[in-house]
Amino acid sequence: MQIGIDKIGLYAPHLYVDMNKLAVRRNVDPEKFTIGIGQEKMAVAPITQDAVTMAVNAALEIVDDKDKEAIDFVILATESGIDHSKAGAIYVHHLLGLHEHARSVELKQACYGATAAIQMAKGHIALHPDSKVLVIGSDIARYGLATAGEATQGAGAVAMLIGADPDILALEENSAFKTDEVMDFWRPIHSDKALVDGKLSNEQYIAFFTNVWEQYKAQSGLGLADFAAITFHLPYTKMGKKALKAVMDEGTDDDAERLMTNYQISAEYNRMVGNIYTGSLYLNVLSLLENKEDLQPGTRIGLYSYGSGAVGEFFAGILQPNYRKQLPVKQHSQSLTSRTKISVDDYEAIFEETLPTDGSEVTLDVSADPAEVCLAGVKDDMRQYVRK
Template identity: 70%
Template sequence: MNIGIDKIGFYTPHLYVDMNQLAVARNVEPEKFTIGIGQEKMAIPPITQDSVTLAANAALDILDDRDKEQIDFVIFGTESGIDHSKSAGVYVHELLDLNPNARSIEVKQACYGATAAIQMAKGHIALNPESKVLVLGADIARYGLNTGGESTQGAGAVAMIISADPKVMILEEKSTYLTKDIMDFWRPVYSDRAFVDGKFSNEQYISFFQEVWKQYKEQTGRNLEDFEAICFHLPYTKMGLKALRTVLAETTEDVQERLTSNYKISTKYNRIVGNIYTGSLYLSFLSLLELKEDLQDGSRIGLFSYGSGAVGEFFTGILQNNYRDHLYVQQHNQLFEERKEVSVDEYEAIFGNTLPTDGSNIELDVTNDPAAICVSGITEHMRQYVNKRR
């Protein structure tokens, strides 16, 4: 049975700050942000958006009535969960009016969460071929103003339908993976901001890629020549390139050029959104699919997933015939075109405008947020959501 990605959608908030402007405000050479880490814009979530609404908005326009009836499993990968008990998947299930005879859960392992969800979904479809699984990866990367990690913040979500006989990409069976207990990035339950050992995390990212790639070659007999492109989890767009360069010597100059060129295309969406943790790898994959118009049906794509702490996995897929007919290129172009740039002062004000954590009730004005699904407030410790299309 062929199992894989049947549909893929994306959402990011309507606000962003230009990295050149942020660099000037932080007394940093702009090239450090735009070239050194490879970021041009950083998505800014207003108070009316959280991980739940980002994910729901990403899924909203890719689901039809048949999908809503066939989806019997919602798996939400995030490290920006809003509740220690109730899963974010349950909220999304209700906001999207999905079939009530379904499972809905949340999974967590840093930026690896959505990949774990996909692997779980494959097992479910293998046992239930008529089912569909909605996999979500949504996060808000938040480190703090004037911190070392500030330039790698971002916000957004990717939504995917996993099914039998998928229209976009078949996921091949073989994958290789690795777990090690390390402290390169973490966020204690008492903190709304992450802690990171940047140099150590970069080293571990590359080490994990080299290890799972070595395992993959040994177990499959494949090499770089067998891939049209390799997509990476991108905490910032230069990170994946650093890892890719460590293995390029294994192949010919022509293959090196192809993989490097396609890597650059795969980073374009991430460059103008920032880090979205669990969704970052799949945003990179989406960038490749939508922006490389001559990417051929039948191409094999490699994907490297990394979640600090740490879990890494290398897996692969084959693009299906006429896969481009099933993408949402125009919708995503419109999403980017309609975004609004904010000044650094406005960004800092938005960053500091957060939901109360002392149990206070709050009602939010959602009229300035163009998103269909928003956070509308908190009542008696319960977040309130609105779907404007109902």
């Protein structure tokens, strides 16, 4: 039985800041952002969007009434959780109107969380072939204004339906993974902003990739020639390129040209949205599938997942015969190109606008947010969500 990605949906906030404008404000050569790290736009989440609302907005794009009956497991992967105890997946389950006979949990391991969720989903589907698992990676990347990591911020969510006989990507059994205790990126419990050792994180990202790639080759007997493309978790778009170059000498010139060309295509959405942590790898996958129109069914796509702290994994999937019919290409193109560009001043004001931390109540104006699901405020220490 084949198990994999049956549907995939995307949500990015309707606001963004131009990286050229941000660079000028920070007295940085714009090419350091646009070429050096490879980012053009950064999605900015208004206060009316959080990990829950973005997750639901992404899921609404793909979940129909038939899916609602089949989904019996909801996994929200996030490192932007809204509660220390209650899983954000409970809110997702409720706002989507799913039936009560479904497990709903939240999963955390930095940017690796959605991959762990998919592996859990595969096990569940193996036992329950008629069911579907809803996996969502949803995050708001925050490092702080004028910090070294500011240019690698972003916000968004990718939702995936995992099931048997998938229409998009059938995931193969071979999978190589590694865990090591590394303090390259973390967010202390008292902080709403991440801390990062950028140099160490870059080094570990590549080191983990080469390690799990070697494991994977030993398991599978496959090499670069067997892949149409390799997709990556991208904190910024140049990061995956560095990792790919680390193994490129293993293949032919044709392999190098094919993989690098497809890498650039796969990074298009990431360049326009920024880092969305747990959803970043799957944003990369979606960009490849939607923007590379001549990818042939039956070809193999590699996936490299990395979550600081750290866990890394390499696995692969086979494109299914009618995969393009399941991709809302026009809808994604329209949603990304119709976003509103905001000034750096507006971006900074939105960044500094946060929910109260003293238990006080707040009502938010959701009229300016075009998303179907929004955060409308906080009352009695409970977030108030609305579905328009």
